[in-house]
Structure formats: structure tokens, C-alpha cells
Amino acid sequence: MPSAYGASAYIPIAIFVAVATGFALFTLVFSSLIHSEKYNKVKLEPYECGIEPTTDARDRYSIRYYLVAMLFVIFDVETVFMFPWAVIFNKLLLFGLIEMMVFIFILVVGYYYAWQKGALDWV
Amino acid sequence: MPPGVSLSDFYYILPELVLTGGALLVLIADVLLPKERRAALAWVTLLALGATAAALVPFANTHVEVAHGLLAVDRFSLFFKILFLLAAAITVLMSIRYLETEGAASPGEYYFLILCATLGMMIMAGGIDLITIMIGLETMAVSFYILAGYIKPNQRSNEAAVKYFLLGAFSLGILLYGMSLMYGLSGTTNLRVMASAFVGQEKDPRLMLAVILVVAGVGFKIAAVPFHMWAPDVYEGAPTPVTAFLSVGSKAASFAMLIRIFVEGMPSMSADWRLLFYVLSILTMTAGNIAAVTQSNVKRMLAYSSIAHAGYLLMGIVAGTARGITATLIYLMIYSFMQLGAFAVITLLRRKDVVGDELKDFSGLAFRNPFAAFAMLLFMLSLGGIPPTAGFMGKFWLFSAAIDAHYYGLAVIGVLNSAISLYYYVRIVVFMYLKKETSGSDPVITPALALVLGVTVMATLVLGVYPQLLFRVADVSARTLGVAGITAAIR
Numbered sequence: 001m002p003s004a005y006g007a008s009a010y011i012p013i014a015i016f017v018a019v020a021t022g023f024a025l026f027t028l029v030f031s032s033l034i035h036s037e038k039y040n041k042v043k044l045e046p047y048e049c050g051i052e053p054t055t056d057a058r059d060r061y062s063i064r065y066y067l068v069a070m071l072f073v074i075f076d077v078e079t080v081f082m083f084p085w086a087v088i089f090n091k092l093l094l095f096g097l098i099e100m101m102v103f104i105f106i107l108v109v110g111y112y113y114a115w116q117k118g119a120l121d122w123v
Numbered sequence: 124m125p126p127g128v129s130l131s132d133f134y135y136i137l138p139e140l141v142l143t144g145g146a147l148l149v150l151i152a153d154v155l156l157p158k159e160r161r162a163a164l165a166w167v168t169l170l171a172l173g174a175t176a177a178a179l180v181p182f183a184n185t186h187v188e189v190a191h192g193l194l195a196v197d198r199f200s201l202f203f204k205i206l207f208l209l210a211a212a213i214t215v216l217m218s219i220r221y222l223e224t225e226g227a228a229s230p231g232e233y234y235f236l237i238l239c240a241t242l243g244m245m246i247m248a249g250g251i252d253l254i255t256i257m258i259g260l261e262t263m264a265v266s267f268y269i270l271a272g273y274i275k276p277n278q279r280s281n282e283a284a285v286k287y288f289l290l291g292a293f294s295l296g297i298l299l300y301g302m303s304l305m306y307g308l309s310g311t312t313n314l315r316v317m318a319s320a321f322v323g324q325e326k327d328p329r330l331m332l333a334v335i336l337v338v339a340g341v342g343f344k345i346a347a348v349p350f351h352m353w354a355p356d357v358y359e360g361a362p363t364p365v366t367a368f369l370s371v372g373s374k375a376a377s378f379a380m381l382i383r384i385f386v387e388g389m390p391s392m393s394a395d396w397r398l399l400f401y402v403l404s405i406l407t408m409t410a411g412n413i414a415a416v417t418q419s420n421v422k423r424m425l426a427y428s429s430i431a432h433a434g435y436l437l438m439g440i441v442a443g444t445a446r447g448i449t450a451t452l453i454y455l456m457i458y459s460f461m462q463l464g465a466f467a468v469i470t471l472l473r474r475k476d477v478v479g480d481e482l483k484d485f486s487g488l489a490f491r492n493p494f495a496a497f498a499m500l501l502f503m504l505s506l507g508g509i510p511p512t513a514g515f516m517g518k519f520w521l522f523s524a525a526i527d528a529h530y531y532g533l534a535v536i537g538v539l540n541s542a543i544s545l546y547y548y549v550r551i552v553v554f555m556y557l558k559k560e561t562s563g564s565d566p567v568i569t570p571a572l573a574l575v576l577g578v579t580v581m582a583t584l585v586l587g588v589y590p591q592l593l594f595r596v597a598d599v600s601a602r603t604l605g606v607a608g609i610t611a612a613i614r
Contacts, residue, residue, distance in 0.1 A: 112154065116154040
């Protein structure tokens, strides 16, 4: 059925895009025409789930990107090795299991070291 | 058990397994030991190195290929493994006081990385497969990238790490490209299978390109001119014991890799690579020595001297004979002792108020610490190649190997370069013995540093007077490669 993949198949999507854009534009333009401009203190405060704000929201905090990236690499590499291992596990059997245990053991030592050195203590 | 692996393979890599276990033990001990007992980590590291050396004993006469030609356990790799373990042990002994002076936060990481670098070197020396060599090289190189920047508050140390990392990665790319061509043209990554596949392809331009790329990649690792630009900055910026280990261990491992790749993997192409190394050798010796003359920082001077020594060492490779390879092995061992000793003296001069690597820090050392000054005198004479030190014996063997292979010009240039090098080596001696004393606290020798200086001084003297044992061992090691057969192919 080549026709199902032709340009006509995109017509519903085009309608959807037009309606979505039109609705957004209509709402913005219409409300700006009819709303009143009265401000007060509460109205100008940043919205924080209804709780009264205590400090400035623009605070600097460390996301420890370096350590997060390092830990990510450790577990990412682990997964990279584990996927092919899992696929041919039925051929590797006990040997493969022991090899993977050794591999994970070495990673766990590194993880334990990072943990004890405070790499996981946030901020 | 999958095909291609057997339990006996694990028996043959016992030293590597022991070293891996030791490295993990150091890491765990760093966490478990209370802060005031952290000094014991150095001894745990030495224990791991000792256990690895003990694990080498059963393989003294072994000559096998492990896991269908991934690793070779033979005399050649054994020679290098002993060299690496000695260098690592001396480096650890040197590091104890240096780390205390620098106030390094976690010595466990430092010793762990030293052990990892040693492991990588051991794999490089044993590797007869491009993939194994690559893994060993990376294990070593990544450890060194981190070690070079180990003194975190020091900007020079940071600069050294970044420079070494960027140029290391760049050179690795070149090396890998050459290796991929070798693999593409032979259909195998095993060097010994490759050697027979390349017979009769000598005129293939793609193979020549592969040779050029691999020579360039290896040239970076041994710091041969014109691929040496990283070496002075990295050597100067890195912590002194790391510089010592880098200039000895990394260089020796790269030479092991070079010999494996070219002598074992591409003997039929020897006319090409010997010509390239011939040019590199002359350039490296000459540029290294001339640049060293103008240096006022001793670490930087030793860096250029180390570059020049790469040039001397290449003479043995250029000769291409069993005698040439033997000479390279002998000189690597001798060079390790004198280079490590010289850096140990610089480590000794590191105090709270003095960095200890400027030429003026050496002035009057003979009056402040006669033993250290005498040791330094000996290392400088040995590096310059003056009898009765070991350096003379090593150079003699290298030059005679070059003459033996009819490279008279190369030998003459080598001798002339030795003469140039004496200028800057003797300059340190002048500062130590003839200059007036300077202010600052006197350097104190700790027992560990005394042991380091004792061993290196003894080795420099004994190998200069009685070199027969080392010669025999190096000869046997070089011959396990089957260089004799390769020489027949060359001639």
C-alpha cells in the first residue's frame, strides 16, 4: 500500500500542528486583550508550590559534575561489558560467571574506595 | 570454558594477577587504615612488588605463548619485568618523604597508580599481539597522566598532566592508525603471524605508511626528536619521583613495545624501519644534548638528557642484530639505575622552603651532604659515559654494536654527543663541589632514601666493573626473540 506512506498520510499531522499553534496563539492574544493590569506583592512572587519563598531562588550549588561523570563511566563500562556477556552466557557457563564476578569485584573495590573517600556525599 | 582459554593460561599470568591483587589491596588499605597509619601504605606497595617478583621465579626458563598468542612469557619479557619491578620499588622508596613534604592527601591513590602503571608495563613487555600491547600501553599511560598531575595545588603539575594527556592521546591515535593498517594488510593482530604475512610485501606503499605511523607513535612514547616536545615540560612539572618513574619505566616499556612490534612483527620490513630509526637516532642524540646544555633547571636538563639517551638506545635497534638488541637491553637496565639515582638526589633536595630542582640548589652540596654529592657525581659521570661507571660499559656496548653492524658514522656521532653531554653533567658537579654554600636547611637523608641511593650507587659501580652477569642475562633475553633468524633475513 504505497499510498498509505504518501504525502496524504501527513494531512492529520498538519491539521494537528495547525490547531495546536492556533490555540496557543489565540489564548495569548485574546487574554492580553481582555485582562486587567493590577499587580500586588503576592502576584509578583515566584511560584514555589504555594509555599512562601524564604531566600533568593538563584543560589549557586555544586552538582559535583566531575564525580558524577566518573561514577557514571564506571557503571557505564560495566554495563557495556555485561550486555555481550549476558547474550552469550549460555556458552560461557561457569567460567563466564566467575570471570564476571572477578570483574565486578574489581569495580566494587573502586566503588567502595570512592564511597569511603566521600565521593557520594552530596554538597 | 570457552575455546581459546585454558586454566594454564592463568598460571602463566600469575605475576600480573598478583600485582593486580596487590594494587587492589593498597586501595582498600588506604581506606581501612587509620589516618596516622597511612605511612604503612608504602610498605604494602613494596610487599605487592616483592610478591610479584617472587611470582616471576617459576617462569625463569619458560618460553610459551599464552592464550593463543596474546602474551608471551619468555626471557625477554622476564628481563623487562624485573626492570619494571626494580624501578617501581625504587620509585616507591623515593616517594615516601616526597609525599610527606608535599602534604599529599591520599598516598593510597598514588601507590595504587604506580602499581597500575607497572602492571601496564609488564603487559606491554609480554604482549605479542597488537591488542594486548595497546591495553598495556593504555593502562600505563592513563596511570601516568594522573600521576603527572598528582600535586593538585601546583599549577606546573596540572600543566604537565594536561600536556602529557593531550599529546599522549594524539600520539596514541597515530600509533593506532599505523596498527590498524598493519592489521588490515595482514589480517591478524598477532605479531608473529603478521611477520610471515608481510614477507614479500616489502614494496607495498601502504605497509610503508604503516611503518612510518608506528615509528612516529612509538617515537612519541620514547621521546625521540622530533616527537619529544612534551617531555621537558612534563618532566619538569610532574612530582620528582613520578618523573623518575616516567623517564625510566615508561621509556623501557616503550622500547620493549618497539622491539616486539618491529623485530617480531615486521622483520621483513627492517630496511625501512632501520633507516627511519637511523635518522631518528642521530636527530634525537644531537638535539637532546644541545638543548640540555642551555638548561638551568636540573629536572629539565635531565629530561633533555633522557631524550638524548633515547637516541643512544635507538642505535642498538638500528644495528638490528642480536648484539644490538642485547646492547639496548643492557643500556636500559644501566640507564634505569643512574637516572633513578639522579632523581633520588633531587628528591632529597626537596624541602619545605626549597623545590630543589634548580642548578643553584646544588651549590655547595658537597659540604652540606657529602654522600649525596658523591652519589650525584657518580650518576653524572655514568650518564656521561665515563669509566669505571656502568654508563661507560653500556655506551661501549651500544657503540660497538653499531660498529659491528657497519654503522661507523652513527658510532662517531654517538661518541661526539657523549662529549657534548659531559659539559652539562660536569656543570652540576662544579656547582656541588666548587661553589660556595647557600642558605637554607640542610638536606636530610631518610633511611628509605639512603637505601635508594645505596642501591643505585652500588649498581652504577658494580655494573661498571663487573658487567658480565648483566651481559649474559641480556644476551639470553635478546636471543629468545629469534633475532638471529631476523638478522639472516636482513643480510
